[in-house]
Amino acid sequence: MIGNLLQPELKELIRERDFGRLRETLEDFAPVDIAEILTDMEAADKAVLLRVLHKRQAAEVFEYLSMEDQESLLRALGSEEVAKILNELAPDDRTALLEELPAPATQKLLQLLRPEERKVAVGLLGYPKDSVGRRMTPRYVSIQQGWTVAQVLEHLRRVGRDQDTLNQLYVVDDRGCLVARVRLRVLVVAELNTPVVELLEQPVTALNVTDDQETAIEAFQKYDLTVLPVVDSHGCLVGVVTVDDILDVAEREATEDMQRLGGMEALDAPYLSIGLGRMIRKRAGWLALLFLGEMLTATAMGYFEGEIEKAVVLSLFIPLIISSGGNSGSQATSLIIRAMAVKDVSLADWWRVLWRELVAGVALGSVLAGIALIRILAWPTRAKLYGEHYFLIAITVALSLVGVVLFGSIMGAMLPFILRRLSFDPAVSSAPLVATLVDVTGLVIYFSVAYGILRGVLL
Amino acid sequence: MIGNLLQPELKELIRERDFGRLRETLEDFAPVDIAEILTDMEAADKAVLLRVLHKRQAAEVFEYLSMEDQESLLRALGSEEVAKILNELAPDDRTALLEELPAPATQKLLQLLRPEERKVAVGLLGYPKDSVGRRMTPRYVSIQQGWTVAQVLEHLRRVGRDQDTLNQLYVVDDRGCLVARVRLRVLVVAELNTPVVELLEQPVTALNVTDDQETAIEAFQKYDLTVLPVVDSHGCLVGVVTVDDILDVAEREATEDMQRLGGMEALDAPYLSIGLGRMIRKRAGWLALLFLGEMLTATAMGYFEGEIEKAVVLSLFIPLIISSGGNSGSQATSLIIRAMAVKDVSLADWWRVLWRELVAGVALGSVLAGIALIRILAWPTRAKLYGEHYFLIAITVALSLVGVVLFGSIMGAMLPFILRRLSFDPAVSSAPLVATLVDVTGLVIYFSVAYGILRGVLL
Numbered sequence: 001m002i003g004n005l006l007q008p009e010l011k012e013l014i015r016e017r018d019f020g021r022l023r024e025t026l027e028d029f030a031p032v033d034i035a036e037i038l039t040d041m042e043a044a045d046k047a048v049l050l051r052v053l054h055k056r057q058a059a060e061v062f063e064y065l066s067m068e069d070q071e072s073l074l075r076a077l078g079s080e081e082v083a084k085i086l087n088e089l090a091p092d093d094r095t096a097l098l099e100e101l102p103a104p105a106t107q108k109l110l111q112l113l114r115p116e117e118r119k120v121a122v123g124l125l126g127y128p129k130d131s132v133g134r135r136m137t138p139r140y141v142s143i144q145q146g147w148t149v150a151q152v153l154e155h156l157r158r159v160g161r162d163q164d165t166l167n168q169l170y171v172v173d174d175r176g177c178l179v180a181r182v183r184l185r186v187l188v189v190a191e192l193n194t195p196v197v198e199l200l201e202q203p204v205t206a207l208n209v210t211d212d213q214e215t216a217i218e219a220f221q222k223y224d225l226t227v228l229p230v231v232d233s234h235g236c237l238v239g240v241v242t243v244d245d246i247l248d249v250a251e252r253e254a255t256e257d258m259q260r261l262g263g264m265e266a267l268d269a270p271y272l273s274i275g276l277g278r279m280i281r282k283r284a285g286w287l288a289l290l291f292l293g294e295m296l297t298a299t300a301m302g303y304f305e306g307e308i309e310k311a312v313v314l315s316l317f318i319p320l321i322i323s324s325g326g327n328s329g330s331q332a333t334s335l336i337i338r339a340m341a342v343k344d345v346s347l348a349d350w351w352r353v354l355w356r357e358l359v360a361g362v363a364l365g366s367v368l369a370g371i372a373l374i375r376i377l378a379w380p381t382r383a384k385l386y387g388e389h390y391f392l393i394a395i396t397v398a399l400s401l402v403g404v405v406l407f408g409s410i411m412g413a414m415l416p417f418i419l420r421r422l423s424f425d426p427a428v429s430s431a432p433l434v435a436t437l438v439d440v441t442g443l444v445i446y447f448s449v450a451y452g453i454l455r456g457v458l459l
Numbered sequence: 460m461i462g463n464l465l466q467p468e469l470k471e472l473i474r475e476r477d478f479g480r481l482r483e484t485l486e487d488f489a490p491v492d493i494a495e496i497l498t499d500m501e502a503a504d505k506a507v508l509l510r511v512l513h514k515r516q517a518a519e520v521f522e523y524l525s526m527e528d529q530e531s532l533l534r535a536l537g538s539e540e541v542a543k544i545l546n547e548l549a550p551d552d553r554t555a556l557l558e559e560l561p562a563p564a565t566q567k568l569l570q571l572l573r574p575e576e577r578k579v580a581v582g583l584l585g586y587p588k589d590s591v592g593r594r595m596t597p598r599y600v601s602i603q604q605g606w607t608v609a610q611v612l613e614h615l616r617r618v619g620r621d622q623d624t625l626n627q628l629y630v631v632d633d634r635g636c637l638v639a640r641v642r643l644r645v646l647v648v649a650e651l652n653t654p655v656v657e658l659l660e661q662p663v664t665a666l667n668v669t670d671d672q673e674t675a676i677e678a679f680q681k682y683d684l685t686v687l688p689v690v691d692s693h694g695c696l697v698g699v700v701t702v703d704d705i706l707d708v709a710e711r712e713a714t715e716d717m718q719r720l721g722g723m724e725a726l727d728a729p730y731l732s733i734g735l736g737r738m739i740r741k742r743a744g745w746l747a748l749l750f751l752g753e754m755l756t757a758t759a760m761g762y763f764e765g766e767i768e769k770a771v772v773l774s775l776f777i778p779l780i781i782s783s784g785g786n787s788g789s790q791a792t793s794l795i796i797r798a799m800a801v802k803d804v805s806l807a808d809w810w811r812v813l814w815r816e817l818v819a820g821v822a823l824g825s826v827l828a829g830i831a832l833i834r835i836l837a838w839p840t841r842a843k844l845y846g847e848h849y850f851l852i853a854i855t856v857a858l859s860l861v862g863v864v865l866f867g868s869i870m871g872a873m874l875p876f877i878l879r880r881l882s883f884d885p886a887v888s889s890a891p892l893v894a895t896l897v898d899v900t901g902l903v904i905y906f907s908v909a910y911g912i913l914r915g916v917l918l
Contacts, residue, residue: 030663032682064681119903127522144894153647160648167626167644169684184643188612204489221710222523226626226685233911243702244683251680251705253798255711260722262793263786264888271798272808276815280822283790287864288788289826295834297778308771313769317776319756319898322519322778326785327722327749327891331742334721335730344729354736363739368750375754376716385761405746431721433788439778442917 014048023052031057035064046075050085059088067100068273074109076304090164091117091138092245095124099134132216133209135249136230136239137164142172143196150192152182165227165242171200176236178229205206208230209238212448216241217250218343242320256427257341261334261430263290286430293436297322300443303385307447311458314450317397322442324368324401325408326435332357332412333434340416340426350417354433357413365405369398389457396453400446407445408438466496473507482511490516494523498761506535509544518547527732529552533568542571549623550576551596551704556584558593567911591675592668594708595689595698596623601631602641602655602776609651611641624686624701624902630659635695637662637688655881665690668697675700676709677802716800720793722749723892745889752895756781759902766906770917773909778855783860784867785894791816791871792893797874799885809876816872818863824864828857848916859905866904867897 013022026034026049034053038046039059050058050073062070074082086094086109098106098121105126110118120138129132141163143152152169160166169187171180182198190199207216207228219228227242257264265282267274301308308315319409335351339345345353376382376394386393412434416426451459472481485493485508493512497505497520509517509532521529521544533541545553545568557565557580569577579597586592599633600622602611611628619625625845628646630639639659649658665688666675678687685702724741726733760767767774795812798804804812832866835841835853845852871893875885 028661030661034661045481064683093600126889155756156647157650160644165644166647185619185624185649188615188625188643188647190826191616202487204491217706220703221706224523228701234864243685243706244679247676247680247702247706250709251801254710254717255801258713258717258720258793258797261717262790264790264793267794270803272804272811272815276818279815280819283787283819284823284826287783287786287790287823288826288830290781291830292777294782297782298775301775301778305771305775308774312764312768312771316760316764316776318774318777319781319902320750320753320761323753323780323785323891323894323898324746324750324758326894327746327866328742330889330891331721331723331746334717334723335726338717339730342710342714345731349731352731356731356738359735362738364746366741367743371747371750371803379706386794418474430789433783435785435894439782443778445772 031060329408361406361409365402434435490519548770788867788871820865824861
């Protein structure tokens with residue numbers, strides 16, 4: 001809102017090249033607000049605005065910009081200006097930027113960093129993609145066990161300004177291994193002459209630098225903390241991860257899972273900003289694969305062509321029956337994939353899930369069978385629509401529905417377990433994939449039931 | 460891990476009724492670890508363990524327990540013990556518990572609270588479900604503009620211990636309206652004689668107490684803060700919301716969206732702990748509704764029964780064609796629902812989305828059409844399988860695929876916009892719902908194309 005009110009005024013200052021007053025006006029603004037103003041500006045003005053800011057403020061504003069704006073600004077600014085901003089960026093935000101860029105651009109930017117910052121950046125980029133190391137900052141405060149509260153506060157006044165978080169302070173031993181922590185909030189309510197050792201707590205947990213970022217989401221949820229320490233394989237403290245980065249990771253993971261559930265590759269970019277060609281490619285792969293699988297329905301139908309010729313009435317219910325299997329499978333697979341993602345269900349629970357889906361499948365199938373029976377048997381023109389054997393047709397449809405819905409529920413629930421057991425991502429078990437598998441089986445179930453009931457009558 | 464090692468020892472102490480040593484052993488434990496140990500214990504031991512703890516520690520442990528454990532413990536403990544814990548609970552965690560219980564139980568528990576705590580609890584429960592007020596705590600620190608840093612720190616040492624967060628301190632005017640904030644981390648790195656007024660910042664944003672909790676998720680993501688102030692309609696500060704509660708909300712919202720996308724009501728409970736009957740009811744409603752919709756396919760098929768009788772070969776491709784429409788619709792609707800949830804796409808973007816899906820639909824449909832053409836025309840036994848007019852059949856299938864996939868993409872993408880425009884939750888546009896809508900239309904498209912191409916030949 002501030003942005004909308006001030007933007008014309010700022011534009012005016014840019015047009016008049018009154019950079020002194022521009023800098024003055026912006027000095028009192030929160031970085032996030034400047035970022036918002038900048039986002040709405042024209043490309044040329046963006047670079048001007050960022051150039052005017054003090055380097056520390058420029059870096060903070062930069063951290064709040066979208067990846068697209070960051071990239072285009074890096075291209076628009078001169079090397080010297082880029083260097084200023086990059087050197088000031090928080091190490092975790094810098095990693096997030098560098099890991100998105102193509103390798104040559106990353107290399108070029110790394111050259112612009114001061115040697116000590118470059119060492120940090122290269123180190124963080126060395127951790128595996130999606131690992132905790134990539135979201136970490138090495139800027140944390142460590143303190144000595146022997147200090148008093150007053151000494152710690154004195155230490156903070158000296159070194160605290162450059163740290164990314166002060167919420168937790170850490171005590172490490174000679175080898176750099178994490179031994180204890182103290183919370184800032186405990187520190188500031190304690191008397192000044194209290195020895196720190198009385199306030200120390202065991203670190204409730206530490207993340208491993210190679211842990212998957214999903215582990216970090218869980219840990220933050222479980223322990224309700226705003227910052228967690230990160231250790232290497234020797235237990236040495238190498239950095240900290242803050243909750244704001246984890247909130248972003250949690251949202252991104254949920255987005256990816258939801259897109260996979262819809263039956264495609266995860267887009268890895270906002271819907272409106274991803275290139276149309278790239279989006280189509282991400283969707284075409286799975287769509288084509290599902291199509292190839294679905295071709296088996298044509299094969300199955302070909303196998304039953306004789307039956308259809310004899311009793312065309314059977315074909316009327318094909319879409320109804322196979323889609324009911326697909327729908328129940330979609331329910332089951334979304335439930336289980338999400339339950340696995342939030343750790344409500346683990347691999348060992350497979351038989352409990354199987355049991356629940358067996359019961360649910362029969363119950364849900366019976367509900368649909370009941371509706372179908374009423375619909376067919378109570379319809380005034382039933383004999384005209386479905387022929388003289390409408391009663392047997394109704395029984396065929398009802399029994400097939402129970403079978404297909406039961407199969408769909410079990411298939412949808414078990415596929416994520418099978419995929420995970422084979423070390424695939426269970427989220428690959430998308431609703432469309434389950435529907436495709438169930439379609440083929442659904443046809444076989446339907447025509448087998450029909451054959452059993454209608455043999456000698458219609459078939 | 461600590462839990463597994465110690466559990467036998469603790470059990471032993473409980474069996475021996477050595478409560479003194481038990482309390483001593485547990486004193487140094489983090490509440491979250493005690494909660495974990497307690498979760499794995501037998502029901503009777505749980506109450507004993509909690510009873511032994513100091514009331515402050517008991518309340519903290521209680522906050523980390525699952526809703527189920529909390530409820531069963533409330534039943535197992537005496538009124539006096541329940542009162543002790545309830546009075547010590549953080550107001551936001553207490554709301555989370557009370558809002559889950561049936562109304563009579565909530566009333567009974569409210570009576571156990573001290574008058575001042577009861578006033579707080581009733582006030583928080585008075586805010587609408589899913590509003591920011593329900594996740595808020597009224598325990599924050601407000602300070603005076605005229606103070607120095609030393610005075611603020613002195614104030615914190617006096618009142619800070621009972622607050623739920625100290626990360627942000629707030630300055631309010633005579634009417635209680637929020638005027639400024641200061642971050643604890645800025646405060647502790649400043650010299651002691653600095654006037655606070657020099658460190659004040661504008662509150663970047665404030666949540667409204669009646670805002671939806673989704674608004675809070677967005678705000679925390681945008682501003683990267685760990686705590687945000689909450690104001691009433693007059694701008695008066697009424698409490699604060701902390702990021703740990705919001706991380707939980709974000710996960711729960713994503714779960715609900717994913718379950719709706721799978722075609723059912725959100726479960727509102729973990730998969731393995733929800734009653735089987737309740738889960739079946741939550742799934743049966745949508746499944747039955749979709750089934751009623753899908754019955755239209757039988758009606759449509761009945762309408763084309765004559766065509767099928769003349770050319771049974773047409774029926775072979777029905778599952779293939781309608782499922783392709785469903786799959787492309789599932790992709791589009793998952794993309795758009797998620798993009799809306801994370802605010803990548805707003806209502807005003809509908810025409811940009813429509814345009815993208817038009818292009819994507821034609822492209823994706825053409826890919827599938829190409830595969831189908833190859834499959835039919837290059838198959839060695841094509842004439843035997845599909846009859847002498849296999850070429851026309853192939854053209855019919857290919858054209859129908861383009862039409863159906865295009866329709867599926869547009870339908871899947873536009874339905875969330877329509878639902879939101881009508882003030883429904885766009886997440887209701889589930890993959891199965893889109894598939895159902897597309898199935899009926901897909902049949903009409905297929906038989907219309909067939910009629911156009913095969914009239915006079917087969918039909």
